[in-house]
Amino acid sequence: MADAIRTILVFRAGGLGDLLVAGPAMAALRRTFPNAELTIAARTTYAELLVETLQPVRLVEIGSSLFSSLFLADADLPSDGALVKFLRGFDLVVSWMGGAEEPFARNIRRAGVARVVAAEAHPSPGSHMHTVDYLLGTLAELGVVQGGEPWRLEVSAQSRGECEKELLSRGVEAGRRVFAVPPGSGGLSKCWPTERFVSVAREFGRREGMKIAWILGPAELERAERFQADLPAEFVVIAGVALPTLAAILSRSSIYLGNDSGVTHLAAAVGAPTLALFGPTDPKVWAPRGECVEVIHRREFTKLSEKTVLDRLARLARRQSGRGALLKSPLHRS
Numbered sequence: 001m002a003d004a005i006r007t008i009l010v011f012r013a014g015g016l017g018d019l020l021v022a023g024p025a026m027a028a029l030r031r032t033f034p035n036a037e038l039t040i041a042a043r044t045t046y047a048e049l050l051v052e053t054l055q056p057v058r059l060v061e062i063g064s065s066l067f068s069s070l071f072l073a074d075a076d077l078p079s080d081g082a083l084v085k086f087l088r089g090f091d092l093v094v095s096w097m098g099g100a101e102e103p104f105a106r107n108i109r110r111a112g113v114a115r116v117v118a119a120e121a122h123p124s125p126g127s128h129m130h131t132v133d134y135l136l137g138t139l140a141e142l143g144v145v146q147g148g149e150p151w152r153l154e155v156s157a158q159s160r161g162e163c164e165k166e167l168l169s170r171g172v173e174a175g176r177r178v179f180a181v182p183p184g185s186g187g188l189s190k191c192w193p194t195e196r197f198v199s200v201a202r203e204f205g206r207r208e209g210m211k212i213a214w215i216l217g218p219a220e221l222e223r224a225e226r227f228q229a230d231l232p233a234e235f236v237v238i239a240g241v242a243l244p245t246l247a248a249i250l251s252r253s254s255i256y257l258g259n260d261s262g263v264t265h266l267a268a269a270v271g272a273p274t275l276a277l278f279g280p281t282d283p284k285v286w287a288p289r290g291e292c293v294e295v296i297h298r299r300e301f302t303k304l305s306e307k308t309v310l311d312r313l314a315r316l317a318r319r320q321s322g323r324g325a326l327l328k329s330p331l332h333r334s
Contacts, residue, residue, distance in 0.1 A: 004091065005033055005036055005091045005092045005115070006035070006036055006037065006091055007036060007037045007039075007089060007090045007091050007092070008029065008033060008036050008037070008038050008039065008090060008091070008092045008093075008094065009039045009040075009041060009087070009090040009092070009093045009094070010026060010029070010038070010039070010040045010041065010042075010093075010094045010095075010096075011041045011042075011062065011093070011094070011095040011096060011097050011104075012026075012040065012041070012042045012047075012062070012096050012121075013042065013043075013062055013096075013097060013121065014043075014121065015043075015046070015186065015262055016046045016243075016262025016263070016265065016266065017186075017261065017262035017264075017265045017286070018121070018262075019042055019043070019046045019047060019049075019050075020049075020153070020262065020265040020266060020269050020288075021131045021132050021135065021265065021286070021289075022096065022135050023050060023053070023151060023153060023269060024132050024135075024136060024146060024151040024289065025132070025135040025136045025138070025139055025144070026040070026050065026054060027053060027054065027147070027151065028136060028139065028144045028145060028146055028147060029094070029139060029142075029144055030054050030057075031147060032139075032142065032143055032144045032145075036091075036092075037056070037058070038054060038056070038057045038058070039057070039058045039059070039060055039090070040054075040057060040058070040059055040060070041060045041061075041062045041067065042059070042060075042062050043061070043062060043063065044059045044060070044061045045243065046243065046262075047059045048243070048244060049153060049243055049244060049247055049266070050153070051156075052153075052154040052155065052156045053152075053153055053154045066082060066083055066086065067083070069083060069107070070083070070097075070103070070104050070107045070108065071103060071104060072103060072107070073103045075103070075107050075110075077107060077110055077111055079112075083111065084111045084112065087108060087111040087112070087113050088111060088112050088113065090113060091114055091115060092113075092114075092115045092116075092117070092142075093108050093113045093115070093116050093117070094117045094118075094138075094139065095108060095116065095117070095118045095119075096118075096119055096120070096121045096135065096138070097118070097121065098118065098120060098121075099118060099119060099120055100116075100118045100119075102118070104118070105118030117138060117139065117141065117142065119135075119138035122134070122285075123285065128282070128284045128285065129284075129285065130284060130285055130286075130287070130289075131285055131286060132151070132289050150289065150290060150291045151269060151289050151290065152269065152270070152271055152290075152291065153247065153266070153269035153270050155244070155247050155248045155251050155270055156244065156248075158244075159244040159245055159247060159248040160248045160251075160252070162242070162244070162245040162248065163245055163248035163249045163251075163252060166238065166241055166245060166249065167213075167236075167249065170236045170237075170238065171236065172211050172213070172236060176210075176211050177208070177209065177210045177211065177254040178210060178211050178212075178213050178249070178252065178253045178254055179201060179204060179205045179208065179210040179211065179212050179213065179253065179254060179255055179256075179257070180213045180215060180249065180250055180253040180255070180256045180257070180258075180267065180272065181197060181201045181212060181213065181214055181215065181256075181257050181258065182214075182215035182216065182217070182220075182258045182259075182261065182263045182264075183197040183198075183214070183216075183220070183227055183258075183259070184216065184217060184219055184220040184223075184227060184259065184261065185258075185259040185260060185261040186219070186261060186262070189279065189280050189301075190259050190260045190261065190278075190279055190280065190281060191259050192259055192277050192279070192301060192302075192304060193302060194226055194227055196304075196306050196309075197257070198230075198231065198232065198235075199306055200257065200306050200309050200310055200313070201214070201235070201257070202232055202234075202235075203306075203310060204255075204257075204310060204313050204314075205234075207314075208254070208255075208317065210254055210255070211234075211236055212232075212234065212235050212236060213236050213238050213249065213253065214231060214235045214236065214237050214238065215238045215239070215246070215249075215263065216228065216237060216238070216239040217239075217263065220239075221239055221240070243266075246263070246266070247266055247270050248270075250263075250266060250267040250270050250272045251270035251271055251272060253267070253272045254273070254317075254320075255272070255273045255274075255275070255313065255316060255317055255320070256268075256272040256273065256274045256275065257274075257275050257277070257309070257313060258274070258275075258276060258277070259276070259277050259278075259279075260276060260277070260278045260279070260281045260283075260286060264276045264288050265288045267288070267290075268288035268289060268290030268293045269288070269289070269290055270290075271290060271291050271292070272290075272292075273292040273293075273316050273317070273319070273320040274288060274290055274292065274293045274294070274316075275293075275294050275295075275296065275309070275312055275313055275316050276288055276293065276294070276295045276296070277295075277296050277298075277301075277304065277309070278295055278296065278297040278298075279297075279298060279299070279301030279304075280299070280301065283295045283297050292316070292319065292320055294312060294315070294316050296308065296309065296312055
């Protein structure tokens with residue numbers, strides 16, 4: 001089959017977390033078809049994070065007007081139109097935009113694509129299947145399977161250079177250990193109280209001798225009174241950096257603490273030792289995947305104590321320290 005499929009198009013909508021949970025499936029697709037030309041239709045602001053891992057890959061903005069008619073049940077698809085010409089350039093289209101009988105998939109088939117794999121964006125409610133495993137399962141008919149190694153998002157040398165510049169400009173010298181803490185999320189119900197983040201970050205950073213990187217995204221910057229008021233002077237605020245640079249900052253962080261968010265998925269994907277705090281969302285479905293990830297889940301989120309989080313951070317730090325010592329031992333050197 002690999003020889004017959006030379007060009008592949010993948011549709012993946014949604015936010016940063018939605019894209020990253022599809023990363024393992026896309027990486028497995030790339031391994032299965034190593035010589036195919038791969039194109040990803042997604043929000044390109046997020047999808048540029050995948051370039052280093054999936055290269056060679058081409059990105060197309062999923063919000064483009066080119067794709068708007070695919071959502072229509074009675075779409076007009078002229079054979080000489082730009083959309084049909086575009087779609088017919090692919091031997092295989094993978095669409096996580098709805099099932100095989102939904103308009104999106106039916107229109108792709110109507111356009112004349114030879115092979116279409118279509119599935120819902122997420123597992124069905126109540127299945128308790130992790131989204132990563134679900135998306136991989138949708139590709140089983142293609143012979144795609146998960147590799148033995150944990151999912152890892154590669155970071156470019158350029159992004160690592162930009163990371164060091166950003167940190168140095170904020171007084172964090174090269175080699176200084178960093179404790180990355182973004183206190184926000186896409187929804188306020190997913191956010192552990194900010195004052196508890198501040199308290200835990202300050203205490204754990206002091207114990208471990210780490211610089212605290214307080215990471216704010218656009219949503220947090222709009223809520224300055226919640227996420228920026230009365231921060232300790234030793235906190236280093238990182239806001240407004242490009243996503244590839246943020247990925248590099250997270251990848252060189254010694255430890256990470258965050259809510260259920262896209263940034264937490266990013267931290268786990270780039271290999272940061274990650275502690276993810278889950279409240280209303282089911283971690284069986286949405287927990288980040290990575291090399292060193294732990295999750296605390298409390299349905300009554302505000303009852304999660306600072307001591308519990310500090311104890312788990314300490315355990316995660318010991319786990320990572322032990323892993324580092326193991327890798328340095330003579331029996332584990334390459």
